[in-house]
Amino acid sequence: MWTAGVKPHPVLAASDLPLNERGRLTATPRLTVEGTEHAWTAGDAAAVPDLTAPEKGKECAPNAQHAVRQAKVLAENILASLRGEPLKNYEHKYVGSVASLGLHRGVAHVYGRKLKGYPAWLMHRTYHLSRVPTFNRKARVLAEWTLAGLFKREIVSLGSLEHPRAEFELAAGGKPPKTK
Ligand SMILES: Cc1cc2nc3c(=O)[nH]c(=O)nc-3n(C[C@H](O)[C@H](O)[C@H](O)COP(=O)(O)OP(=O)(O)OC[C@H]3O[C@@H](n4cnc5c(N)ncnc54)[C@H](O)[C@@H]3O)c2cc1C
Known part of the structure; x- marks a missing residue:
C-alpha cells in the first residue's frame, strides 16, 4: 500500500527550463533538457521518454531503478559531448x-x-x-x-528517530533540542 507520492523538486519551477504538466523537466532520450544544448537532467526531476514502452508518449516512472541507470548514461553523455562524440539514448526495459x-x-x-x-x-x-x-x-x-x-531491536538509535535533525544541528554549531 503506497501512501506517499513522488513529485519533482519545486525549485525547477523557478527556472526557465521547459516543464511538463507534472513539473518535471522535459527531457530528450539523450537526457538533455528539451530545446537546450548544455542542460542535462535525470531521475525524478526529469520526464524522460520511455523508449521501451509499447505506446508512444510514455515517460520513465520516477523510481530508483531508472534514476541510477539514467545517472550513468547522463555521465557518459556529458563526457561524450565534451569529447565531441555521439550521445546515446537512455533505454531500460521494466523487468x-x-x-x-x-x-x-x-x-x-x-x-x-x-x-x-x-x-x-x-x-x-x-x-x-x-x-x-x-x-x-x-x-x-x-x-x-x-x-x-x-x-531484539537496537534501541540505542531510538533518540535519532524522535529528533532526526539533532545530530545535524549539533554538527552545524547549533544547540540540539532538549530531550526528555
Ligand atoms: C517513501 C519512498 C519509497 C520509495 N521506494 C522506492 C522503491 O522501493 N524502489 C524504487 O525504485 N524507488 C523508490 N522510491 C523512489 C526513489 O526514491 C526515487 O525515484 C529516487 O530516489 C530518485 O532519485 P533522484 O536522484 O532523481 O532524486 P533524489 O534521490 O530525491 O535526490 C535528489 C537530491 O537532491 C538534493 N537537492 C534537492 N534540492 C537541492 C538543492 N537546491 N541544492 C542541492 N541539492 C538539492 C536532495 O537533498 C536529494 O539528495 C521511493 C520514494 C519514496 C519517497
Whole structure:
C-alpha cells in the first residue's frame, strides 16, 4: 500500500527550463533538457521518454531503478559531448518490482512472475543488497541484517528517530533540542 507520492523538486519551477504538466523537466532520450544544448537532467526531476514502452508518449516512472541507470548514461553523455562524440539514448526495459510488507512478508512481480510472502521478501532483500555499492558496504549491511534477525531491536538509535535533525544541528554549531 503506497501512501506517499513522488513529485519533482519545486525549485525547477523557478527556472526557465521547459516543464511538463507534472513539473518535471522535459527531457530528450539523450537526457538533455528539451530545446537546450548544455542542460542535462535525470531521475525524478526529469520526464524522460520511455523508449521501451509499447505506446508512444510514455515517460520513465520516477523510481530508483531508472534514476541510477539514467545517472550513468547522463555521465557518459556529458563526457561524450565534451569529447565531441555521439550521445546515446537512455533505454531500460521494466523487468519488475519488489516490495517489503514488513518482516518476512513481501510481494514481487519479476519477469512476469508473481510471488508473495517469504520468497518475495527474500527476493526484495537480495535485490536491494545487490544494489548496495562496494563489497565493504554490502558486508556491513548483510551483517547488520543478520544480527537484527538474531537479536531484539537496537534501541540505542531510538533518540535519532524522535529528533532526526539533532545530530545535524549539533554538527552545524547549533544547540540540539532538549530531550526528555
Ligand atoms: C517513501 C519512498 C519509497 C520509495 N521506494 C522506492 C522503491 O522501493 N524502489 C524504487 O525504485 N524507488 C523508490 N522510491 C523512489 C526513489 O526514491 C526515487 O525515484 C529516487 O530516489 C530518485 O532519485 P533522484 O536522484 O532523481 O532524486 P533524489 O534521490 O530525491 O535526490 C535528489 C537530491 O537532491 C538534493 N537537492 C534537492 N534540492 C537541492 C538543492 N537546491 N541544492 C542541492 N541539492 C538539492 C536532495 O537533498 C536529494 O539528495 C521511493 C520514494 C519514496 C519517497
